[in-house]
Amino acid sequence: MHQDVSAALSEREIRMYRGSFALIIFAEAVAFVTVFASRFLYTGTDTPLELGALSLAIAVVLWAGWFFARGGLAALRRGELGRSAVAQGWGVLLAWVAVLLLIVDLRTLGLPPGGLFASHYYLAEAMHLLHALAGALALTALWSKTHRNGLAANNAWVLEAGVLFWGFVAWVWIAFLLVFFVI
Amino acid sequence: MAVEPVRFARASFFDTTAYLLRAFFWGGIGFLLGSGLVALAFGQSPYGDLGLTVGYLFGLVGWILGGGALEAWVKPWxxxxxxxxxGTGIARYFRFNTDHKVIGIQYLWASAFAFALAGGMAMLMRAELISPALDFFSSPQTYNSLVAVHGSLMIFAVAVVAIVGGFGNYFVPLMVGGDDMPFPYVNGLSWWFVIPGVLALALSPILGGSEAGWTGYAPLSIQGPSGGVLYFLGAYTLGISSLLTAVNVIGTVLFKRAPGLTLSRLPLFVWGMVATSFLNLLWVPVIGTAMLMGIFDRVVPTGFFRPEVGGIPLVWQDLFWLFGHPEVYIIILTAWAIWLEVLPVFGRRSLAGYGWAVGGFLGVAFLSSVVWTHHMFTTGLSDRLIPFMSTTELISIPTGFVFMVALATLWRARIRLAAPMLLVLMSMVNFLMGGTTGIFLADVPSDLMLQDTYFVVAHFHYTIIGGMVFTWLAGLYYWFPKFAGKMYDESLAKLAAWWVFIAFNLTFFPMHIAGIEGMNRRIAEYLPYLEGINTWISVWAFLLGVGFFLHLVNLVYSWIWGEKAPANPWGGKTLEWQTSSPPPHHNFEATPVVRGSFYRYGEEEA
Known part of the structure; x- marks a missing residue:
């Protein structure tokens, strides 16, 4: 009963997957917008934190992971499975590093969680961490599948979905930095 | 390839429910593991807020994998x-499945189970209210805790799920001529969030429960016994289920339509589902985030709704009703859509004003998002009173479109008063009553007097039971031949319909009077002068419960012993009637082509 992901997808099917997946991303974005909007409604634009090296490092790692994952997708589309697996491997490594850095950031924040700014910071970062964790798991599963020749050039949708999701995770962190440090 | 009909007698209970039983077992193991880890790592009680939360998440994973996702999804991956x-026969309804039709039935039985559970709780509540003193429950807190579970289950696990999850999953792909939904595995997964959500809500009284009602008002909901955290977890889980269904429904309508099925020809039930799904997509993440805030306030603890650190409890109400009022229309839009499917078929009359009906659905969907503060008129937000009174009353205009289309379709119709039609007409009468009493609650002066009385209880039961549950029953009878492949017992269906209609009105109409006379909501004890009307309401409530049981008996009996149904017993023209009963695995032997409207009777054929 399991779907054969090596079967070629038609243009219509790819449109369907992309369109439907965009709905999932939309719903996730609404959840983050709710927290970000609530942060401004509660605490205005004041911020007790300064943008630190760790937050910037997380951004760099997230985006680097996305860069490699996209490279893996492009290679898969060209039919270069070996190159795809290598690029994806770097993407997976960076994804897990990002997860680790997010945990470190949460553990070392130093703000008492009861304050309103800190409440929003903790919630938003925890939500982001959960998404990063899901993304890292997905990229790892896709990398493993690529290694076993489970993906094909004419059916790269599942990898595309993973890469799109990681891109979303990377963009949310930029929004996070803007909301909690810049605006 | 025709789908194998349901076999009830041959398979043993354990064969049939093996995966479900394993899901319960693995879920339990996961829960103990998660809560045990919290106890070991943090030295906290495994049944405290953190222990319950982590245990629930671990249990959820165990439940989903045990239900068959491990073999169906993870291992092959x-x-x-x-x-x-x-699986085949009845067994497929109790394990992980990717067929939208099976998932639809899974949603139907799960919501029927939740309905019976929450209905049983209502019976206990009415038993308490037969007399003014507290004589059935051990304390008012226990009573209130049960009220909260009853309301939460009825809303989150029945009203939102039964039509949207049940009929939506089963019939949207069929009605658009598609073979399935875009993400069948995600669809299969969506149902597995329902039962944990139901159990979390239903079991919360064991751990002290929550007295904050189905609306979970803060700060009450973020204080008190750890059972309160189960409210947030259960409602959140059920929200995920709705969200995943919404994504698949919209994807199906956008990308799986048969050739010739333009948007201007979409069946009205599908339009109703689209409007509902967009509301879910937009507002479920908002309430989900609010639920996370509530969980964090209890577990971390953060201070979103804690006034002592500057938190604002009223923000919970805003976030809750931002979802909560659209939710009323998530519930009712699909019910209206079923009215407009049933009326032309049983009236043998072309639908009058298809465009007006679609406009009504979309208008209601839009306006439902800008009326939420009418639930908060008594909170002192004086600058919002007039704007939200106005938008709330505006919503009667697109609602009027739907009623106008329904009545115009009935005009000079040759009505065949079969059970689905009878129940739709009853639902229209009930909803009219619920809508009319809603005007009193939309008007600030009368709302200030009626807030938190039984008038409100009567109003929303008229809209939700009277509007949605009656239509759910209508839909069950209307589509029963299609999904069961059998005919139901018409005489018993009509008897049960009249029984429920009479008992429903004699239960809930007097609640308006009780409310006006001063009977408050969420109280286990009341003043003696209200005893007579409360006893009357309780007696009819018990009879109402019997009426629902009659419907259940009819449907179960007919599914096992009913006569075989033809493909199209009602002469319907939408696409689900153009395939066998029950439909084959991929719905149609050949891709259907649509050449006209589905709603023309006695004129040009579709």
């Missing part, structure tokens, strides 16, 4: 051997 069989 990692290239491991798996001989998973989605």
């Amino acid at each position: 990692f290239g491991l051997p798996s001989d998973y069989d989605e």
Whole structure:
């Protein structure tokens, strides 16, 4: 009963997957917008934190992971499975590093969680961490599948979905930095 | 390839429910593991807020994997051997499945189970209210805790799920001529969030429960016994289920339509589902985030709704009703859509004003998002009173479109008063009553007097039971031949319909009077002068419960022993009637082509 992901997808099917997946991303974005909007409604634009090296490092790692994952997708589309697996491997490594850095950031924040700014910071970062964790798991599963020749050039949708999701995770962190440090 | 009909007698109970039983077992193990880890790592009680939260998440994973997702999804993904069989007959309804029709039935039985559970709780509440003193429950807190579970289950696990999850899953792909939904595995997964959500809500009284009602008002909901955290977890889980269904429904309508099925020809039930799904997509993440805030306030603890650190409890109400009022229309839009499917078929009359009906659905969907503060008129937000009174009353205009289309379709119709039609007409009468009493609650002066009385209880039961549950029953009878492949007992269906209609009105109409006379909501004890009317309401409530049981008996009996149904017993023209009963695995033997409207009777054929 399991779907054969090596079967070629038609243009219509790819449109369907992309369109439907965009709905999932939309719903996730609404959840983050709710927290970000609530942060401004509660605490205005004041911020007790300064943008630190760790937050910037997380951004760099997230985006680097996305860069490699996209490279893996492009290679898969060209039919270069070996190159795809290598690029994806770097993407997976960076994804897990990002997860680790997010945990470190949460553990070392130093703000008492009861304050309103800190409440929003903790919630938003925890939500982001959960998404990063899901993304890292997905990229790892896709990398493993690529290694076993489970993906094909004419059916790269599942990898595309993973890469799109990681891109979303990377963009949310930029929004996070803007909301909690810049605006 | 025709789908194998349901076999009830041959398979043993354990064969049939093997995966479900394993899901319960693995879920339990996961829960104990998660809560045990919290106890070991943090030295906290495994049944405290954190222990319950982590245990629930672990249990959820165990439940989903145990239900068959391990063999159906995870193992094949990692290239491991798996001989998973989605099952045949009744067994497929109790294990992980990717067929939208099976998932639809799974939603139907799960929501019927939740309805019976929450209905049983209502019976206990009415038993308490037969007399003014507290004589059935051990304390008012226990009573209130049960009220909260009853309301939460009825809303989150029945009203939102039964039509949207049940009929939506089963019939949207069929009605658009598609073979399935875009993400069948995600669809299969969505149902597995329902039962944990139901159990979390239903079991919360064991751990002290929550007295904050189905609306979970803060700060009450973020204080008190750890059972309160189960409210947030259960409602959140049920929200995920709705969200995943919404994504698949919209994807199906956008990308799976048969040739010739333009948007201007979409069946009205599908339009109703689209409007509902967009509301879910937009507002479920908002309430989900609010639920997370509530969980964090209890577990971390953060201070979103804690006034002592500057938190604002009223923000919970805003976030809750931002979802909560659209939710009323998530519930009712699909019910209206079923009215407009049933009326032309049983009236043998062309639908009057298709465009007006679609406009009504979309207008209601839009306006439902800008009326939420009418639930908060008594909170002192004086600058919002007039704007939200106005938008709330505006919503009667697109609602009027739907009623106008329904009545115009009935005009000079040759009505065949079969059970689905009878129940739709009853639902229209009930909803009219609920809508009319809603005007009193939309008007600030009368709302200030009626807030938190039984008038409100009567109003929303008229809209939700009277509007949605009656239509759910209508839909069950209307589509029963299609999904069961059998005919139901018409005489018993009509008897049960009249029984429920009479008992419903004699239960809930007097609640308006009780409310006006001063009977408050969420109280286990009341003043003696209200005893007579409360006893009357309780007696009819018990009879109402019997009426619902009659419907259940009819449907179960007919599914097992009913006569075989033809493909199109009602002469319907939408696409689900153009395939066998029950439909084959991929719905149609050949892709259907649509050449006209589905709603023309006695004129040009579709």
